[in-house]
Amino acid sequence: MIDSPAGVRSALDTVDYLVDDGLAMAVFLSLRLGKPLLLEGEPGVGKTAAAKALASSLGTPLIRLQCYEGLTPGEALYEWNYQRQLLAIRLAEARHEKLADADLFTAEFLQDRPILRAVRHPGPTPPVLLIDEIDRADDEFEALLFEFLGEASVTIPELGTFTAITPPVVVLTSNRSRDLHDALRRRCLYHWIEFPTLDRAVEIVRRAVPGATGPLIRSATELIGRIRRLELDKSPGLAETIDWVSALAALGATDLAPGDALRTLGAIAKTPDDRRTIAEAF
Structure with a gap:
């Protein structure tokens, strides 16, 4: 496993994800201490990509739970296979047998959802569990995570508690659309991802869009930095910068010309x- 913050930077660099010292330290401590890592930052700065890159660099599966309003335990933790239970009941009836409740709520009828799947992962390398955009889920859903985040376990009333033999690497992301519960924050290490410096942003875009020219990448990235200072509803992040440079490169642009920039504003x-505010700023 990775044995230092520098090792984190090196490992993530091999999968073309560049990190600063702060994020490298946060990831290293999460791995070393076995603590979940909560990443916050503006949309598009690479929070989700960090978890994907970490899984890729470790050569381990990425298990993703995308959060949304109304997310239920059955979709996140575990669920019973009701169709198989019904089939078992019908087969028992055909044989003139009677099934007790205990016969229907066994591991045979259990369906793993992302969190239980991460707990029951056989190892030896832990999986990376990404709980993406936790701020989009309901407040009540956070309480369901406390046991898992604190003890790497899930309790199923009918079967007991499942505890991970190899605790997963857990990364939570949030865009701060609402405040998260203090109890959730206490169970996690925390890092805020800033929009990268110009030079690092240029290098990130260069790796993401290898077909684009250096002048195009730098001029587009510099312009994004100025655009982010405007009064916008949704400031473009790195993801939008990459999309924009990709669109410009697809048009055959080798440098940032006003005509091409205006025609591709839908990317940012x-x-x-x-769109009106950005166009007026050109």
Whole structure:
């Protein structure tokens, strides 16, 4: 496993994910201490990509739980296979047998959802569990995570507690659309991902869009930095920068020309007002 913050930087660099010292330290401590890591930052700065890159660099599966309003325990932790239970009941009836409740709520009828799947992963290398955009889930859903985040276990009333033999590497992301519960934050290490410096952003885009020219990448990235200082509904992040440079490169652009920039604003402006504001700033 990775044995230092420098090792984190090196490992992630091999999968073309560049990190600063702060994020390298946060990831290293999460791995070393076995603590979940909560990543916050503006949309598009690479929070989700960090978990994907970490799984890739470790050569381990990525298990992803995408959060949304109304997310239920059956979709996140575990669920019973009701169709198989019903089939078992019908087969028992055909044989003139009677099934007790205990016969129907066994491991045979259990369906793993992302969190239980991470707990029951056989190892030896732990999986990376990404709990993406936890701030989009309901407040009540956070309480369901406390046992797992604190003890790497899931309790199923009918079967007991499942505890991970090899605790997963857990990464939670949040865009701060709402405040998270203090109890969740206490169970995690924390890091805020800043929008990268110009030079690092240029290098990130260069790796993501290898077909683009150096002048195009630098001029587009510099312009994104200026655009982010405008009063926008949704400021473009690194993801949008990469999309924009990809679109410009697809048009055969080798440098940032106003005509090409205006024609491809849909890659960075996500509302009519933002498109107008950005266009007026050219």
